[in-house]
Amino acid sequence: MSDIVLPVVGSSEAGGRPVLGFxxxxxxxxxxxxxxxxxxxCGGCGFILVAGSTGTAQRPSMxxxxxxxxxxxxPVPQTA
Ligand SMILES: [Zn+2]
Incomplete structure (x- = not known):
């Protein structure tokens, strides 16, 4: 099991993009x-947002x- 720390974006960058959240x-x-x-x-606090992802295929676009x-x-993968 490996962890991928997602980059955190500001609210201004998030504007207009769909957000998954409750x-x-x-x-x-x-x-x-x-x-x-x-x-x-989570890149902010380390909370596990999605557990057991199989990779980019299951990453949401939002x-x-x-x-x-x-x-x-x-969650959009960064090209290394
Ligand atoms: Zn967090």
């Missing part, structure tokens, strides 16, 4: 859990708002 959180837990070997981790710290994470 307005209320009954509990802090990953948005989705799969059987892959990659965790997508921003992910961290339920723990409220920052916007960009």
């Amino acid at each position: 307005t209320c959180y009954p509990e802090l837990r990953p948005f989705s859990t799969g059987d892959g070997d990659v965790n997508l981790v 921003l992910i708002r961290c339920p723990s710290c409220g920052r916007y994470n960009d």
Whole structure:
């Protein structure tokens, strides 16, 4: 299992882009859990946003708002 720390984007950069997030959180837990070997981790606080991703195929194209710290994470893979 490896962790991928997502880059955090500011609210101005997030403007206009769809955001995956809930307005209320009954509990802090990953948005989705799969059987892959990659965790997508919040770049702001280290919270696991997506557990068990199998890679880029399962990454959402929208921003992910961290339920723990409220920052916007960009899951789009960066070209190294
Ligand atoms: Zn966070």
